[in-house]
Amino acid sequence: xxxxxxxxxxxxxxxxxxxxxxxxxxxxxxxxxxxxxxxxxxxxxxxxxxxxxxxxxxxxxxxxxxxxxxxxxxxxxxxxxxxxxxxxxxxxxxxxxxxxxxxxxxxxxxxxxxxxxxxxxxxxxxxxxxxxxxxxxxxxxxxxxxxxxxxxxxxxxxxxxxxxxxxxxxxxxxxxxxxxxxxxxxxxxxxxxxxxxxxxxxxxxxxxxxxxxxxxxxxxxxxxxxxxxxxxxxxxxxxxxxxxxxxxxxxxxxxxxxxxxxxxxxxxxxxxxxxxxxxxxxxxxxxxxxxxxxxxxxxxxxxxxxxxxxxxxxxxxxxxxxxxxxxxxxxxxxxxxxxxxxxxxxxxxxxxxxxxxxxxxxxxxxxxxxxxxxxxxxxxxxxxxxxxxxxxxxx
Amino acid sequence: xxxxxxxxxxxxxxxxxxxxxxxxxxxxxxxxxxxxxxxxxxxxxxxxxxxxxxxxxxxxxxxxxxxxxxxxxxxxxxxxxxxxxxxxxxxxxxxxxxxxxxxxxxxxxxxxxxxxxxxxxxxxxxxxxxxxxxxxxxxxxxxxxxxxxxxxxxxxxxxxxxxxxxxxxxxxxxxxxxxxxxxxxxxxxxxxxxxxxxxx
Numbered sequence: 390x391x392x393x394x395x396x397x398x399x400x401x402x403x404x405x406x407x408x409x410x411x412x413x414x415x416x417x418x419x420x421x422x423x424x425x426x427x428x429x430x431x432x433x434x435x436x437x438x439x440x441x442x443x444x445x446x447x448x449x450x451x452x453x454x455x456x457x458x459x460x461x462x463x464x465x466x467x468x469x470x471x472x473x474x475x476x477x478x479x480x481x482x483x484x485x486x487x488x489x490x491x492x493x494x495x496x497x498x499x500x501x502x503x504x505x506x507x508x509x510x511x512x513x514x515x516x517x518x519x520x521x522x523x524x525x526x527x528x529x530x531x532x533x534x535x536x537x538x539x540x541x542x543x544x545x546x547x548x549x550x551x552x553x554x555x556x557x558x559x560x561x562x563x564x565x566x567x568x569x570x571x572x573x574x575x576x577x578x579x580x581x582x583x584x585x586x587x588x589x590x591x592x593x594x595x596x597x598x599x600x601x602x603x604x605x606x607x608x609x610x611x612x613x614x615x616x617x618x619x620x621x622x623x624x625x626x627x628x629x630x631x632x633x634x635x636x637x638x639x640x641x642x643x644x645x646x647x648x649x650x651x652x653x654x655x656x657x658x659x660x661x662x663x664x665x666x667x668x669x670x671x672x673x674x675x676x677x678x679x680x681x682x683x684x685x686x687x688x689x690x691x692x693x694x695x696x697x698x699x700x701x702x703x704x705x706x707x708x709x710x711x712x713x714x715x716x717x718x719x720x721x722x723x724x725x726x727x728x729x730x731x732x733x734x735x736x737x738x739x740x741x742x743x744x745x746x747x748x749x750x751x752x753x754x755x756x757x758x759x760x761x762x763x764x765x766x767x768x769x770x771x772x773x774x775x776x777x778x779x780x781x782x783x784x
Numbered sequence: 785x786x787x788x789x790x791x792x793x794x795x796x797x798x799x800x801x802x803x804x805x806x807x808x809x810x811x812x813x814x815x816x817x818x819x820x821x822x823x824x825x826x827x828x829x830x831x832x833x834x835x836x837x838x839x840x841x842x843x844x845x846x847x848x849x850x851x852x853x854x855x856x857x858x859x860x861x862x863x864x865x866x867x868x869x870x871x872x873x874x875x876x877x878x879x880x881x882x883x884x885x886x887x888x889x890x891x892x893x894x895x896x897x898x899x900x901x902x903x904x905x906x907x908x909x910x911x912x913x914x915x916x917x918x919x920x921x922x923x924x925x926x927x928x929x930x931x932x933x934x935x936x937x938x939x940x941x942x943x944x945x946x947x948x949x950x951x952x953x954x955x956x957x958x959x960x961x962x963x964x965x966x967x968x969x970x971x972x973x974x975x976x977x978x979x980x981x982x983x984x
Contacts, residue, residue, distance in 0.1 A: 537897035615898050622974050623891045629884055637980040643973065644883075 399432065406442070406453045407461045414444070414451040445501055452505065473521045473552070476559040479510040480566050486510070487570070490577050504577055511574075511583055514563050515590040518556065522594060525552045526601045533608040539616050546609045553602055560598070564591045714746075718754060722778055729758075729776035730766040740768055747773050807836045811844065815853050815866045820949045820966035823862035824905050827952075837864050861972075863965040886948060886970055889941045892926040900963050901971050908951070910959035913938050 406412060414433070433451070436442045443452045453461065486503040493500040532545035567574065567587060575581055628634045635641060721732050729750060733743050751760065758776050765772040810833055814821060823834045837844050837857060845855050848866070857864050896916050899906050917923050917934045927937050942961050945951045950970065954962040 534899070534903060537899050539898045542898065611902060612898075615894075615902050618901065618971065618974060619891070619894045619898065621977075621979070622887070622894060624979055625974065625977060626888060626891045628979070629888065634884070639978045643976045 399436065403441075403453065403457070403461060406451065407458055412451045413449055443505075445505070450501070458509075473517065473555045473559045475517050476514055476563050479513050479517070480563060483507050483510045483566075483570075483574075487573060487577065500577070507574065508578060508580075508583060511567075511578075511587055515587055515594075518560055518563075518590075518594050521552070521556050522597060522601070525549050525556065526597075526604075529601070529605050529608060533612070539612065539619065543609070543612050543616070546605060546612060550602075550605050550609070553598060553605065557598055560591060560594055564588070714749065717746075718750060722757075725778070728766065730768065730773045734768065740771075743768060743773070744771055747776070750776065804836070804840070807833060808844075808847065811837070811848075811855075815848065815855075818866060820964070820969070821864040822949075822964045822966055824962070824965050825952060826954065826962065834862070834864060858965075858968070861965050861968040863969065865966070865969065882948070883970070883973065886945065886950070887974070889945070890970065890974070892923065893941065895926070896920075896923055900967065903963075904965075906963045907954055908942075908961045908963060910935075910938055910942065910961070 402412075433442065437444050440454050441457050443454045444450070445452070483506075486506045489503045490500045490507075493503070529546060529549040532542055532549070536542040536545060567584065571584060574584055578584070625634065625638065628637055717736075721729055724732065727735060730743060730747060733746060738746070751758070758778065761775040761777075764775040766775060767773075810829065811821075814833075821830055821834045821837060823831060825831055825834075837855065838859065841855075841857055848855055854867050855864055856867055893900055896913050897908060900908060914934050917927075917938065927934070930937055932940065942951060946953065946961070949964065950967045951961040951963055954960045
C-alpha cells in the first residue's frame with residue numbers, strides 16, 4: 390500500500406495528532422478505534438518507518454513528524470505562523486522549554502516533550518525565514534517587472550526593502566540566540582546535526598539576503614531614474630505645446646551634433662538618395678560584377694555546385710585550399726619569402742579571387758600586417774598594396 | 785587601415801561587399817528608409833542583419849562611410865541605426881520634427897505604463913491601456929484636445945510608433961505590441977536634452 394493511501398486511511402488520526410500534537414499509544418489498535426479508522430498496529434509501524442509519524446518509546450507517545458505536521462497545517466490553512474514575527478515566537482518557545490527542561494532535570498523527570506518542542510521550533514525558524522525571504526524576493530521582482538504605475542511600483546519596492554530589513558533583524562536575533570545557547574541546546578537535544586543545519590542555513594540566507602538587497606536597490610534606482618525621466622519628458626512636452634522648446638532647451642544642439650537619423654519622410658528620402666549616390670554606387674558594383682563575369686564568390690565556393698563541377702580536379706584542390714581561409718592565412722604568415730599577393734600568385738590562385746582575398750585579409754588581420762600603399766603589386770589591371778607580416782619585421 | 789588611400793579602400797570594400805551581397809542590399813534599403821535594425825524584432829531577417837552588423841561592423845561602417853552614411857551600433861541596447869555624416873541644417877530640423885511628434889505621445893505612454901521605457905522585450909496590450917485611460921483622470925488630461933475615442937487615440941499612437949520603427953505588432957487579435965529596442969533611442973535623446981533651468 391502506498392504511503393498516500395495509508396495517510397488517507399488514517400486521516401482522522403492524523404487530524405487529531407495535528408490538533409492535539411500527541412497521543413498515548415501502547416502498540417494496540419484498540420485506542421485507534423475511537424477515531425473510526427480501520428487501521429491496525431502494522432500500519433502505524435509503517436507510517437513510523439516512512440517518517441510520517443514519530444513515536445517516543447519511553448513515554449509511549451505518538452506524534453506527527455515535523456514535515457507531516459507542516460504539510461497538514463499547510464493543507465488545513467492553519468500555518469499562520471509564517472510572518473517574520475513568528476521567529477521571535479519560536480525563540481520564546483525554545484526559551485520556555487529550556488526553563489522547563491531545567492526544572493524537570495532538577496526533579497529528575499523526563500523532559501522528552503520539551504526536547505521535541507525545541508527540535509520542532511528550531512526546525513521552524515529556517516522555514517519561516519525561507520518563506521519570508523522568497524516572498525520578498527518574488528514580490529520585488531514582480532512589482533519591478535509588471536507594475537506599470539510608477540508610484541505604486543516605488544512604494545512596493547520600498548516596502549520590500551523594509552520587509553527585508555525585518556527578516557535580517559529576525560535572522561540576526563535567531564543566530565545570536567542559537568550561537569549563545571548552542572552548548573545547552575546540544576545537551577538537551579543530544580543531536581548536534583540540527584543545530585549545525587540551522588546555523589548552516591543562516592549562512593546561506595545571509596548571502597541570499599545580501600544579493601536580494603542589491604537587486605532591490607537596483608530596482609529602486611532604476612524606478613527613480615524612470616520617474617525623473619517621466620518628469621523631464623512631461624516638461625519637454627509642455628514646452629513644446631507652448632512653442633518654447635527651441636528657446637528653452639538645447640534641442641537644436643542635440644540634433645545638430647548627435648541625432649542625424651533620417652526619418653522616413655519624402656523629403657529626406659530624396660535628399661539621401663541624391664546626396665549619397667548610394668544607388669549609383671550599388672549599380673557600379675553590379676556592373677563590375679557582370680563585366681568581370683564573377684559568378685563565383687570566394688565564400689560561396691562550397692555552396693555553388695554548378696561552378697564547382699565545371700573546374701577540373703587540380704583546380705578543385707586549389708579551391709578547397711582557398712575555402713579554408715584561416716589555413717591559407719596561417720601558411721602565408723609562417724613563410725617569409727613573398728608578400729601576400731605574390732604568395733597567392735605562387736599558389737596559382739585565379740586572378741578574380743585575389744582582390745576579395747586581399748580585402749578579407751586586410752579587414753580581418755590588418756592589426757598583424759604591414760600594409761605598404763606606396764609599393765604596389767600590379768596584377769593585370771588591378772594594383773594591390775604590399776602586405777607583409779608585421780611581427781617578422783620587428784625581429 | 786588609415787594609411788590606405790580612398791581608392792584602394794573602395795576597391796577592397798567593393799570586393800568584400802560582393803561576398804555579402806544580400807546583406808549589403810538589405811542594409812542599403814534600411815539606410816534609405818532610415819529604419820532601425822533591432823535585435824529583438826519578430827522579423828528573423830532583421831535579427832540576422834543585426835548579428836551580421838555586429839560581427840562585421842568595421843566592414844559595414846567603412847562601406848557606408850564612402851557614401852556619407854554612418855551606421856551607429858548600440859550593442860548594449862541591441863539596435864543599430866543610420867546617420868548622415870554630412871552636416872545639413874534642413875535634415876536636422878526634419879529629424880527633430882518627426883522626433884517631437886513621437887515625444888508628444890511619450891508623457892501619456894510612460895504615465896500609463898512606465899515599463900515601456902525600462903523593461904526589455906516588453907509587450908503592451910492596447911486594451912490594458914484603454915482600461916487605464918477610462919479610469920485614470922490624470923491620463924485623461926493628456927487627451928483633452930482630441931475628438932477621438934480613447935481606443936482610437938491609443939490606436940493612432942501605436943500606428944505612428946510602428947511606422948517610425950519603435951514598436952511591432954505581436955498579436956493581431958489581442959492588439960498586442962512588442963516594444964522594440966529602438967525605443968531606447970528616444971529615451972536616450974530625451975536624456976540628452978537639457979531644459980534651460982538645468983543648463984543654467
